[in-house]
Amino acid sequence: MCGITGGWWPQGSPDSALRVSTALDRLRHRGPNDRGHEIYPLGFGELHLGHTRLSILDLSPAGHQPMLSHDGRLSIVYNGEIYNYKEIRAELQQQGFRFSTQTDTEVLLNAWLCWGPACLPKLEGMFAFALYDKQDHSLTLVRDPFGIKPLFYYHHDNQLLFGSEQTAMLALMPQKPELNWQRCYDYLVHGQYDNQEDTFLAGIRHLLPGHLLRISLQQPANAEPYQWWAPTLVKKEKLTFDQAVEAVREQFLHNIRTHLRSDVPVGAALSGGIDSSAIVCGMRYLYKDLPIHTFSYVSSDPATSEEKWIDLVNQHTGAIAHKVHIQPHELAEDLDTLVKAQGEPFGSTSIYAQFRVFKHARENNITVMLEGQGGDELLGGYSGYPGHRLLSLLEQHRYGAAHDFAKHWAKLNGLSYRHALMHLAHITLPPKVYALARQLTGRPFEPDWLNIDLLKEAGVKLCDYRPPLKPDYKGQRLIEKLAHSLQSYGLPHLLRHGDRNAMHFSVESRVPFLTAPFANLCLNLPEDYLVSPEAETKRVFRAAMQGIVPNVVLNRNDKIGFSTPEQTWVHPTIDKIDEGLVPNDTTRIFAQVSKYKKQINSIPKKTTYASQMWRYINFLCWRPGIK
Template sequence: MCGILGGWWQRPPAKLDDILGQAVRSLHHRGPNDCGLNLDTIADGRLALGHTRLSILDLSPAGHQPRISGNGRYVLSFNGEIYNYRELREELAQRGHTFSTDTDTEVLLTAWEAWGVAALPRLTGMFAFAVFDREASLLTLAVDPFAIKPLFWRHDPERLLFASEQRTLRVLADESARLDWQSASDYLVHGVYDDADTTFIAGAKRLPPGHLLQWRPGTGQAPSVSAWWSPPLAPSSTLSFDDAVDCVREAFLDNIRLHLRSDVPVGAALSGGIDSSAIVCGMRFIEPDLPIHTVGFVASNSPKSEARWMEYVNKHVGANVHTVSPNPQDLSRDLDDLIRTQGEPFGSTSIYAQYRVFRTAREHGLTVMLEGQGADELLAGYQGYPAYRMMSLLETGRFGGALDFFRRWKNWPGRDGMHLLRHTASLWMGDRTYHALRARIGKTISPSWLRNPLLDEAGIRSDYPRIVPGSAPPGRRVIQQLGTEISRRGLPALLRQGDRNAMRFSIENRVPFLTRDFAELLLSLPENYLVSPQGETKHVLRIALRGIVPEAVLARRDKIGFETPEQNWLRDILPQVRTWIGEADRIPFFNTPALQADLESIMSGKTPFSWQVWRWINFIRWFLIEDIRA
């Protein structure tokens, strides 16, 4: 795991060396073991590729980057891990290529030399890299199918810049950051963020999952951004359910085996839910003698605590257990560092729980952590995407099946039948009716705590940024929505948050559920393999893990995860919250008196509590800490 950065300047600033040095230092936490820069003169401009290294495979100096191919044609700066590098190395060696290191970086560079863009589908791993072809004068930026490893970029007529983190991109730009008002509005009003290639910073873009950017310096042309992978929607599997169970079990264990490849200590984040328990128990199943370290968040004195489930799994695998139980005062103390770590606003204090888990892992000498991110989005977790399942059944004429599914689904704990009916109906609605329904149930688009005329004058869209279901094969609405959450809304935000929290403490976080082959297998299956007719989520995985994960865990009907007692935490530090909210008057579109009045109403219990309070705090502190210009 590393940090990458670079760019091309048609008119290099006089202090370019200082800018690059500062940019490299800003990524030190992502790669504290080594760093490097490569500079070329290209099209009468200056091209720089930079790198900071966190040593995971082949800890020797042979892993130094940027790396230049043996023939001098290609220069590579790579962040991530190629888990199947040994298999690729053997294949490339059979084609006559030779190797001087045991690094996945050398394998990636050789694969690019051999196959070019066609190498991307051959890679099993998480990656963001920049490779410059000196002969063709072509710069390529690429990210893995899920953008587990981030890459930000910006372009104007005289330069193109890129980096692993927003703050580094701003250093390279050597200018103040301006707020993207539309992103701010979507986040503050609707809680939507990280769902597009735009960011909270005007002009800065993120390379979307499964995409690559190609650009020739000095041509005056804009970069070309295209998808090299997207989630498949069409049913392609003819497997029986029993055969699908066998395939899912084998593929999952293969993923765990690959993700355990490391030359440094490996641990796992454990919440006690099915996903993290599957990883921990899979580690034990594959490596009976492996010392397993787990790190978990415990919400003390809270009904949201999963301590008993964590204890159950830890005992089952004989783990070395590390837990953390932060309190409201800890959150207050760590808030500014957490916000700097994330670089952009985020959804809730559950991200603080994850932050503390990675800090605890570092304190106990762990450098690689496995976590269960992505399982919900591949296996129809959460509550099973029931509205989309209902839509699939109804549009294929299975009306009795839809009614039976509704009756069975709503009997599970924490599920609301009326909400399901409203959501199902909304999927068939046009925009006008949809937004009218949201307003009817209290989802305002023009809250009093914003100066809405100012936003209107700036041309800011106030409606909920709805993603309307497009064309999909009949009966594949759940799969379609999973594809949306994998690539557009949901998973990208979760992966961003995990990457920043882990790298803050120089830890590589691995997500074994998220490989292209596993995703394509799961998305090819019939929907009722993922969500059973009884409303059980992750149906095929639960059966596949029998004999690996304790039956009591597989039979769980609730879902909590790293959920914090947010309302109690914020109430306990209410004086500090009031101070933070009072600083809103430094942001032009906030109506601070109305904001303060709404805060008091919520915290006194007159208005129902929601994550809105956190969004206010997070945005205001981020705006001020990062010195953003409105």
């Protein structure tokens, strides 16, 4: 795992080398083992490629980057892991390509020489890279299918700048960027972030998951990213349920096997849920003698503690357990560090629990961690996406099945039948009716603590983003939702949390659920293989893990994860509202702070936590760090 940065200055710049050097300083935590910076003066401009390296495969100096292809044509800075690099290397060797290192970076260079961008679907892994082709003077930025590895860019006035994190981008930028008010509104009111190209800072964009941006350095003005990967949702010959179980089991174990390829110690994050338990149990199933270190957060609140499930999995696998316990005051003490590590505002205090888990892993000399992100989005997890599953059944005219599903879902989740219909209404109500429903339930689009007139004048859309329901997915609304969650609203912000938390401590986080073959397999299964008619989530995966994961874990119907006692943790941070404000701060214009503070101070400490409280505190902590 690494950090990458650089850019194209079309007229050159007297301080470009210093800017890239500063950006590399800010990425040192992503790659403490090595650093490289190459400058390519081309007569019509100047290209910089920079890299910080965390050594995982081939720990020798041969892995230094920027790395050149053997013919000198290509130069690359690359962040990630290609787990099937050995198989691709063997295929390339058969075609006459030679190798001088044991790195996956060299495999990627030769694969690009051989197949060009057509090599990308062959790669099973996580990656973000910048590749310079001297033959046609092009610079190509690429991001993996799910956006596991980050890549930001700025493209303006023929200039292209890129980096793994916002702090690196800020070092490269010609001037301090303004806030993107739309994204600030989306976050503060609706909790939405990392779900589209725009970031919190105007002009800085995400290269979206599964996208590629190629520019000609001689004519760089008009290039736009395009999508090179999306889930393949083509109806295939229907597998029987037993055949699907076998296919899921085989592909998941293959993913575990390849994700364990490493020249440094590997551990696993264990929450106690089905996904993380399956990873740890899969490691033991495949390798009977492998030393397994697990790292878990244990909540002090019995209602959210998963310690009994964690202990059960550790005992079943003979793993070496490491547990993290957090006191309420610790979040306030670490808040500034956490916010800086994340780079942009984020959604909940559970991110702090994950932060501490990765910290504990590093303290125990673990460099690579496997974790279970993506299992819910691929297999119909969480609460089973009841609104989308109900809509599928209704569009198939299976009204009785829809009624039965709603009853089962309500009983399974300890809720009423009405709650199932509310999930359906959330995705089907017309916009005006939906806005009214939000107003009546105390979640207005225009809360009184925002300066609404000013936001309207600035062109901010004061609404909630709901993905449109596409005609092509009629009768397959669950599959449509899962596919959308993989690359837009859902998974991307979870992957951001994991990447930044892990890399802050120079730990590589790997997510074995997230490979293109596994995604294409799961999303082409019938919906009732994923969520059963009785509303059981991850139906096919539970069956696939029989004999690998203890049945008592597979039979769980609750989902806790890294749940934290937010109300207890957040109240000690309320003073940050005043500390985060500075004279003439944009936030004073954007929001009416006095009204907001009055609102949150009126919330008793023992009531259900108001999510806006955390988001506003987080936002104020982040603002002064933009420099």
